[in-house]
Amino acid sequence: MSYFFLNYGGAKAVGGTVIPNPTYIPPNGHDVTNVDLSYEEQGEWKAIPFLHVKGWRQDEWEYSPTRYVDGKDVGKIAARLFTPDGWPIPVRVSQIGGISMRIEGRDILSEYIRAERVVTMVVQPFPWAEVEEFAIHLQQDGIRLLPVFLDPATQIWESQSVTQATDNRSREEMFSLEEEVLAQAADIPTIVDGRLQAHSGGFDSKTCPVFGVIKTHQRIPLDMSRLKMLYALQLGQRLPAFIHAPAKNLTTLTWYLRIGEGGGQSALDGVVRIEVSLDWYESHVKGTNFVDRLSRVVMAYRCQRRSYNRAQISLEPIVRGEDRLGAVFGNYTRLLNHFYYLAHIS
Amino acid sequence: MTSIKTADSAKVTTAVQSVWQQSGFEKPTPGIVPLNELISAYPIWFAEIPYLTPRNAKIFLAKKMGQTPVLYLNSDENLSGFLFAQQNRSVFTGCIFVDANDILARRRFSAAHELGHYLLHFLPVMQELAAAGEEEVMATEGLVYETGNDADNTNASDAWAGKQIVLPGLEIAENIMLFTEPWQETEANQFAAELLMPTETCQTLIAQHQVPFGRKREFLANRLSSELLVSREAITWRLASLGIGG
Numbered sequence: 001m002s003y004f005f006l007n008y009g010g011a012k013a014v015g016g017t018v019i020p021n022p023t024y025i026p027p028n029g030h031d032v033t034n035v036d037l038s039y040e041e042q043g044e045w046k047a048i049p050f051l052h053v054k055g056w057r058q059d060e061w062e063y064s065p066t067r068y069v070d071g072k073d074v075g076k077i078a079a080r081l082f083t084p085d086g087w088p089i090p091v092r093v094s095q096i097g098g099i100s101m102r103i104e105g106r107d108i109l110s111e112y113i114r115a116e117r118v119v120t121m122v123v124q125p126f127p128w129a130e131v132e133e134f135a136i137h138l139q140q141d142g143i144r145l146l147p148v149f150l151d152p153a154t155q156i157w158e159s160q161s162v163t164q165a166t167d168n169r170s171r172e173e174m175f176s177l178e179e180e181v182l183a184q185a186a187d188i189p190t191i192v193d194g195r196l197q198a199h200s201g202g203f204d205s206k207t208c209p210v211f212g213v214i215k216t217h218q219r220i221p222l223d224m225s226r227l228k229m230l231y232a233l234q235l236g237q238r239l240p241a242f243i244h245a246p247a248k249n250l251t252t253l254t255w256y257l258r259i260g261e262g263g264g265q266s267a268l269d270g271v272v273r274i275e276v277s278l279d280w281y282e283s284h285v286k287g288t289n290f291v292d293r294l295s296r297v298v299m300a301y302r303c304q305r306r307s308y309n310r311a312q313i314s315l316e317p318i319v320r321g322e323d324r325l326g327a328v329f330g331n332y333t334r335l336l337n338h339f340y341y342l343a344h345i346s
Numbered sequence: 347m348t349s350i351k352t353a354d355s356a357k358v359t360t361a362v363q364s365v366w367q368q369s370g371f372e373k374p375t376p377g378i379v380p381l382n383e384l385i386s387a388y389p390i391w392f393a394e395i396p397y398l399t400p401r402n403a404k405i406f407l408a409k410k411m412g413q414t415p416v417l418y419l420n421s422d423e424n425l426s427g428f429l430f431a432q433q434n435r436s437v438f439t440g441c442i443f444v445d446a447n448d449i450l451a452r453r454r455f456s457a458a459h460e461l462g463h464y465l466l467h468f469l470p471v472m473q474e475l476a477a478a479g480e481e482e483v484m485a486t487e488g489l490v491y492e493t494g495n496d497a498d499n500t501n502a503s504d505a506w507a508g509k510q511i512v513l514p515g516l517e518i519a520e521n522i523m524l525f526t527e528p529w530q531e532t533e534a535n536q537f538a539a540e541l542l543m544p545t546e547t548c549q550t551l552i553a554q555h556q557v558p559f560g561r562k563r564e565f566l567a568n569r570l571s572s573e574l575l576v577s578r579e580a581i582t583w584r585l586a587s588l589g590i591g592g
Contacts, residue, residue: 127394128444128453129382135575139377146572147450176568183557183565201568202560 004134005343008126010081012345013090018076018332034245035221039253040291041240045226050257050295051236063209063285064297066103067111067190068317069199071178072096072325073171075118077163078336079345083125087156090163092120093339094170095329098177100184101317108317112181115328117335120146120170122162141342146173175199186210191298193318196275197249205250205277209284212252212275213298215313217268231267233258236299241291243278251278255291259299260312270312274298353532361465362540374544378575381454381542385461389439392457394446398425400488403443410441419486427456427489429463433472434482440464451577455538456489462537463487467530542576543584552590566590 004010037045058064075094082088097115101108119138123131123145135145148169154161179202182192186203189211196205196212203210221244222230230239238257245251252275260270274294281290303314311319340346366374369387385392395406400419407430408414428443442460444453468485475483548570555569556562567582574581 123450126450128450128457129392131450132378132380132382132454132575136378136380144572145575147575149449173572176565179560179565180555180557180569183560183562186559200561201565202557204559208559 002130002134002137002342003344004126004130004137005079005081005345007130008081008083008089010079010091010343010345012340013077013080016076016078018074033219033221033247034243036243036245037222037226037240039241039243040255045229045240047229047233047237048240048292049236050238050292051299053289053292053296056293058293058297058300061293061297063189063290063294065189065191065209065211065294067185067188068101068103068108068193068301068315068321069098069178069182069190070101070193070318070321070325071098071174072322072329073174074326074329074332075170077166078339079343081121083156085125085156087125088159089122089125090159090166092166092170093336094118094120095332095335096170096174096177097325097328098174098179098181099321099325100181100190101321101324103317108320110321110324112184113325113328114177114180115325116173116177117143118146118170118173119143119339120148120166120173122148122150122156122166124150125156137342141338143339143342146170176201178202182210191315191318193315196252196277197246200250206279206283208277209280210277211294213315213318214273214275215310217271217273230256230271233271235259235261235270238291238295244275245278252276253278253281253291255295257295257298259302262312264312272298272313351527351529353529353536355536357466358462358533358536358540361462361537362544365461365465365541374547376547376550377573379542379544379547381458384541385442385457388461388464389437390442390461390464391440392442392444394453395443396446398428398443398445399423400425400428400486403428403430403486403488406443407441423488423490425488426452426491427460429460429468429487431464431468431472431485432483433476433480436476438469438472438476440468449577451571451575451580452491454542454575455577455580458538458541459489459534460487462534462541463530466533466537539580539584539587543570543574543581545588547574548584548588548590552585563590 073094073096075092077090078093079091080088081091095115095117097113099113100111102111138145146169148166150165154165156162175198178192179199182190182199182202186208189209191211191213192199194212194214196210220227235258238255241253241255243251244254254273254275256271256273258270259272262270298315301315301317303311303316303319305311365384369384393406395402400421400423404419426445426448430441432439442457444456448456472483551570551573552566555566557565563582563585566585567578570581571578
């Protein structure tokens with residue numbers, strides 16, 4: 001029995017929406033990025049059609065991705081408590097998980113699944129013995145306490161920053177679960193949902209054929225004329241590949257392509273970006289038409305379900321993976337009520 | 347020829363086992379170690395003090411004891427952990443302080459480190475003194491981590507420990523000073539590591555989360571640090587010492 005929450009004025013956080021995979025904002029802002037736009041095309045850029053790659057069959061291609069890795073973080077700030085000095089501490093209760101799906105002939109099968117229930121919060125201001133007792137109490141019920149480490153620039157009284165750090169910590173642990181499933185068979189060509197950097201612990205960037213497909217576009221590193229070209233891409237066209245070299249993170253070869261018809265609210269509807277480790281690319285496939293081939297495979301696996309609101313940019317194995325994880329997670333309200341029971345919050 | 351004394355790993359392992367038994371456990375519990383419960387099995391109380399220094403520790407002890415102890419604790423050096431042990435006739439007691447400003451995982455490690463010193467180094471000597479007829483002994487020890495390094499159990503040192511041993515009224519004081527030497531520090535660190543990250547628990551968790559690709563030890567360290575409520579640095583060191591996840 002732990003009275004940790006009662007001892008520190010714990011109460012339910014009223015309202016709040018359960019949003020799957022809330023936006024992850026890096027704690028230190030976005031990394032400073034260098035780009036080399038002339039890697040594939042030194043001259044003027046033109047849109048490149050990729051659907052008519054000759055002389056190969058997708059199912060015989062050695063780098064055709066047959067594994068797809070995705071993650072999910074479903075939760076919200078469910079409670080608050082107060083530090084001994086009186087500052088509010090947000091507590092996120094969530095279900096997080098990672099899954100890999102495998103293509104076998106015409107079937108898409110789930111391969112590895114890791115799913116967990118976690119409580120994420122800043123623990124620093126509290127006595128270690130009380131946190132320890134509470135963490136053990138949660139652990140005995142299959143819930144893991146994720147301590148949030150605040151960036152030195154973040155002060156405990158900056159409530160919004162503390163909340164963002166709490167959400168980030170939950171997302172980071174989801175990435176970690178994705179890495180865990182990715183690392184089970186990272187020697188097999190694999191597509192991960194999102195940035196390669198977020199999955200970089202799960203594969204060797206020099207030897208493993210792991211590729212990232214990014215659906216949301218922040219900070220597009222293109223000049224005005226190339227940006228215009230990006231908006232004007234037609235279905236089955238891509239832009240030339242370029243190098244994306246963040247100061248601290250993995251250097252990738254990356255390119256934009258349109259796999260959906262577009263015509264929605266944004267000019268980027270139907271556009272995704274693919275990332276490949278530059279080290280791997282240069283040592284394994286440089287000089288082949290790898291970029292077109294991979295683009296074509298990605299488009300071939302585009303989600304065909306009209307009912308799915310992100311179908312234009314989603315891949316069918318990834319969508320199936322999300323569905324499967326959702327089923328494994330179970331009912332969130334039940335988890336929430338169980339947490340309130342454990343924390344003695346009414 | 348002078349022999350240099352080294353850490354006695356077997357002695358440490360035995361001491362860790364005795365802690366579990368003292369608390370009524372046959373063996374380590376799976377998951378987070380209930381350190382609070384383990385310490386509570388001994389006549390030791392603990393506290394978290396912001397800006398822990400020898401001087402602040404003395405002030406705190408004076409409040410707790412109702413009188414100022416005869417201890418030469420006037421330094422303002424920052425400490426992560428502090429141990430005060432006392433023998434009064436055949437009664438042995440101890441106090442463990444940790445710096446409230448340290449990260450939580452380190453505070454736990456510091457507390458376990460000081461418990462290690464108490465059981466491995468202070469208590470045996472005080473018991474000998476009591477048997478020899480000494481009526482009162484007080485001893486202290488302080489823990490300092492290397493600046494800018496969070497590797498709790500690799501770089502801990504006791505910058506001023508030993509100088510503070512106070513044995514009031516005892517002629518033999520100079521002869522039995524408990525200078526905390528490197529091997530004692532190593533033993534206290536090993537004790538804390540084995541206590542908070544039991545071998546069997548680590549092996550079970552590793553079997554659950556082993557990955558054939560990627561940054562294996564880093565990945566395991568990240569995972570196990572929250573499973574065991576220890577710092578990533580501490581579990582990384584522990585995994586290396588167990589020869590796992592390289």
